[in-house]
Amino acid sequence: MAPALAWLTALMVVPCALVLALAFFRRGIYGGIEYTFTLENFGLVFDPLYAGIFLNSARIAGTATLIAVVIGYAAAYAIAATPRRWQPVFLFFAVLPFWSNYLIRTYAWIVLLNREGLITQLLRWFGYTGEPPSMLYTEGAVIAGLVYNYLPFVILACYAPLSRLNPELAEASRDLGASAVTTFRRVILPLTVPGIAAGAVFVFVLSIGNFVTPALLGGGRFQMIGNLVYDQFLTANDWPFGAALAMALIAIMLLVLTAQALAADRAAGRIAEAKGGADG
C-alpha cells in the first residue's frame, strides 16, 4: 500500500495541488506569476468567450462519443456473436492500434484526409475530377480522429457485458414472441447499458480534454479546452488562468465520472444476475 500511496501522492496529488494553487494567483505583467490571492481567473472561465469554448468542446466530445458508442457497440456485438475461440483474435485486432503512438495514428489521418490525400486519390481513381473535397482541418476531421482513437475503449467496455450475457435470455425473449429488434431493445440493450456508459464516459472525458487531435486535424481553427489550456501555459504565458481552466476541466470530468459510478453501482445488481444465469 505504502509505495502505491507515495507514488500517487508524488505524481498525482502534488501536481494537482500545485495547479490548483496556481489558479488563485495573479498573472504577472510580463508573464510569470504575481503571488497575490484572487478569484479573477475562475470568474474569467465563465466569460462567454471561454464558456463558449467549453460548450463547443462538450459538443464535439459528445458527438464523438455518440458515434464511437454506436460503432463500438456494433463491433463488440459482432465479436461476441462469433465462435468463442475466435473472439480473442478479433479483440486483439480491435486494440491493435494502441500499439502505435497516438501522434503517429493522428498523423495517419492527415495522410488520409488532406487535399491530395488517399481519399482524394481514391475518388480520382473512380473518375472524380472536381475540386478535392476539403476534409482536413474541419470539425468532422477532429471528430473522426477522436472516434478513431478512443473506439477500442468502447469496444472493450461493451464486449465485457455482451460476452457475459446468458444467450438463453435472448432466446427466451424470442420464444415469448418478441422479434429480434424488440429482443434487442427490451432485453439485450438494458442489460448491457453499464458497458455502454463506461465506454461513453471514457471517450467523453478523454475527448473533451484532448488537445493533440484538434491541433493536428482541426488545424488550430477549432479550439477546444485542451488547446486553450495549452495556449495559456505555452503561448499566452498566463499560467494562473490556464490553471483555472484546467481545474474547471477536471471538475467537469469528475462530475461525469461520479455520475457514471453512481449509475454503475445501481446497475451492478442486475449485471451480476445476468451473468450468473447461465447453466446450473
Added chain:
Amino acid sequence: MSEPRTLLAIDKVSKNFGRVTAVDGISLDIRENEFFALLGPSGCGKTTLLRMLAGFETPNHGRILLDGRDIARTPPNKRPVNLMFQSYALFPHMSVRANVSYGLEMERLPAKEIRSRVDAILATTELVAFADRKPEQLSGGQKQRVALARALVKRPRLLLLDEPLGALDKKLRGAMQLELKRLQHEVGITFVIVTHDQEESLVMADRMAVLKDGKLLQCDTPHAVYEYPADRFVADFIGVMNFVPGKAAGDGVLAANGARISGKVPATLSPGAAAVASVRPERIRLFPSPETANRVAGTVEALAYQGLDLQLHVRTALSPKPFLVRVTADAADRRPVSSGDAVELGWNAADVRIFAD
C-alpha cells in the same frame, strides 16, 4: 373414449452439426393434452430435438407438424409453442410481474386482459406475493415457478420443458414432479419434458420416448417401457436390471456356466446368438417354491436398508456381477437374512426379458 388426437407429429427429423449427427431420423407423435417425456443420456439428441420444436434449430431433414401444419422453418416467435429453459432465463432487470407479462405484451393484447391473465397465472403458481420482486430475490423453486408461469400465461399449444427440475434439490424435486403434473392437468396444455432422469419420466409422463445417439429406441407408456424394454440399453437405462449373459436357446438363454434361464426368446434372435436374459430386482423371490422356473443358489454379499425395502447383493454363478434383489421390509422381517448367508433366488419365466447382446 375417443381416439387421442395427434397434436405434434415429428416426421423423420434429422439434424447434424457439421459431421456430428445429433438427431437421426426420429419420428414421434405427441398427443393432445399428454405429458410426454424425452429421455436419454446426455448427448442423445433430446435437447436438440426440443430446440427444433421450439424453433431455435432447423432440421436438415424431415417435418414437424403442429396441428397438421409444418412448422419446421417457422421462427420461434411465430410458433404457438413455449419453452421453459433449464436456466429459467428470467429477465434479471424485470420484476416477476414484468417477466410474466412480457409474452402477452408481445401479442399486443389490451393492458386489461394482460393484467387479468397475469394475475390468474400468478395465483395458479402461488407467486402473487412475489409479483414485485426481481428474479435475484427469489429461491430456486420460486424462479422455476416464474419460468413456468411466464410460459403458461401464453396458453401455448405445446409447452416444452428442458430439464425443469434439474436445478432443484432432491426433496423439492419430488414435490415439483407432482406439482407439474397437477398444473398440466389444470391448464390442459400438452407438456413435453426433456430429462436424463429416468425416475422423473416414469413418475410424470403419460408416454415417454427413450433416445440414444440421436435415435429413437422406444416410445410407449412408462409401464410398457419399464416392463417391456425394447432392447438391452433401454432395459439397463430404465430402472435397475439384472443381466445374465449367454447364448440364445429355443426357450431361454444358456448362461456361461451351462445353466438355463427360461423365458420367451424374441423371434429376431436365432439360436446360438449372443443374448442376455434379464429380470427386475423386485421380480426375484428369496427361497422360491420348487416349481419356480428359474432358480439359482447364491451368497448374500451385502445388504442395503432403504426404508421401504431391503436391497440384497447376491453372488451367483450365473453372472460376473452380483444379483440385485429387492425384498420388502415385511418379507425381510418374516425371514431375516444377513451378509454371508446362503440363499436361493427364483423368478418366473414370464418375468424374464431376453435381448440380443
